[in-house]
Amino acid sequence: MTTKLETLELALQTALGEGAVISSALGEVTVVVKAADYLAAMLTLRDDPALKFDQLLDLCGVDYSTYGEGAWDGLRFAAVSHLLSLDYNWRVRVRVFAPDDEMPLVASIAGIWRSANWYEREAFDLYGILFEGHNDLRRILTDYGFIGHPFRKDFPISGYVEMRYDPEQKRVIYQPVTIEPREIIPRVIREETYGMK
Known part of the structure; x- marks a missing residue:
């Protein structure tokens, strides 16, 4: 008797063919597709009657540059999507790596699922x-x-510029960050009998 997870994996393998790497761990299925096949694979996931992934729940970026404590030697940037099929009540994670680390570019799926826009x-x-x-495609959370x-991962913790109100100019100005980097080592005080009764 096959489980629901095995049924999903088989349906994904049949629909996507050899262009996708399918794996499962901790009760979740992950599909990794190449950037050149990404748009076609996402259309297949939505339109194939054996899959019917009609909802995009999430899409996020990932920077793998320090993944595995620096042991990662693959491509740096990926877009990771989570899809839901209401008809079959199953989910899948789709990962696509941008082929160029200097200018990460993958196809936009906003034409397939409108929720991908934001x-x-x-x-x-x-x-x-870039999609x-x-x-x-413009900034949505940070200032223009x-x-x-x-x-x-290589972005400095303090940033490059800081913003403050200048009372002389009567406006908000940007200037280079003036914070001096320092390490703060916490002081830990423990009683000799802590935790013992």
Whole structure:
């Protein structure tokens, strides 16, 4: 007797073929597709009658540059989507890696699921992932004058610029960050009999 998870894996393998790497762990199925096959795979996941993934629950960017404590040697940026099929009551995670780390670019799926619009804007804003075909790819969380992408692993913790109100100019100004980096080591005080009664 096959489980629901095995049925889903078989349906995914049949629909997507050899262009996708399908794995399962902890009761969740993950599909990894190449950037060139991403748009076609997502259309298949939505339209195939054996799958019917009609809802995009989430899409986020991921920076794998320090994944596995620096042991990762694959591509750096990925867009990860979570899909739901209401008819079959199953979920799948789809991961696509951008082939170029200097200019991460993958196809937009906003034309397939309208909810991808703001998710893709967020991934662009925070990670710098570009979505080809997105009709309004602009910042959504940071200011329009913001420099860089704050969720990238190489983004400085203090940022590049700071914003403050200047009473002489009577307006908000941007200036280079003036925080001096320092390490704070917490002081731990323990009683000799802590936890013993």
